[in-house]
Amino acid sequence: MSYDISFAIRGDLMARPKTNNKAVCLNSECHFFRKETGKDITKQGKNYANHQRYLCKHCMKSFVETKGTPLYQKKLSERKIKEICKELVEKKGVRAISRTLNVNKNTVCSLLSDLADHALSMTNYLVHDLKLETYEVDEILTVVKKNKKNLSQKQICSLDQARQQLQRV
Numbered sequence: 001m002s003y004d005i006s007f008a009i010r011g012d013l014m015a016r017p018k019t020n021n022k023a024v025c026l027n028s029e030c031h032f033f034r035k036e037t038g039k040d041i042t043k044q045g046k047n048y049a050n051h052q053r054y055l056c057k058h059c060m061k062s063f064v065e066t067k068g069t070p071l072y073q074k075k076l077s078e079r080k081i082k083e084i085c086k087e088l089v090e091k092k093g094v095r096a097i098s099r100t101l102n103v104n105k106n107t108v109c110s111l112l113s114d115l116a117d118h119a120l121s122m123t124n125y126l127v128h129d130l131k132l133e134t135y136e137v138d139e140i141l142t143v144v145k146k147n148k149k150n151l152s153q154k155q156i157c158s159l160d161q162a163r164q165q166l167q168r169v
Helices: 005-009 078-089 094-101 105-117 119-129 134-146 153-168
Strands: 041-046 052-056 062-064
Touching (some): 078 094, 078 105, 094 105, 105 119, 105 153, 119 134
Antiparallel strands (some): 041 052, 052 062
């Protein structure tokens, strides 16, 4: 039985299957920006914070799994950030959270500020993609806005825009 080597060289036999991961391209200039269908994303190891890195084969840009989230470029562990968010939902103050979780007050304020910055994009994602109810998203925004004395005017404006968008839905 003879084997045709040209068949294997062309790549017909050696084609790499499409990835099965949940990552999508985060490059806004890519044709597959945040699209599930037709994406071609491969894992590219882990970064210094042990977050998964990915590479989009269409635009050849790499990105980290936390890019575009409030977790991006944070030194706290994901577990600690989740604990802070749970405390915020329970309507605890910034100083109380920093005391109970042994975190600096400025760290809690910084995370709160980043949550406010992402409020508008998070609202779109939560309501339209994850199909959460508007009252669930509104509760999150209320807790963030309650601590508005620690936010800049730009962040407060983005929260107001997110709230207005929720009222339209």
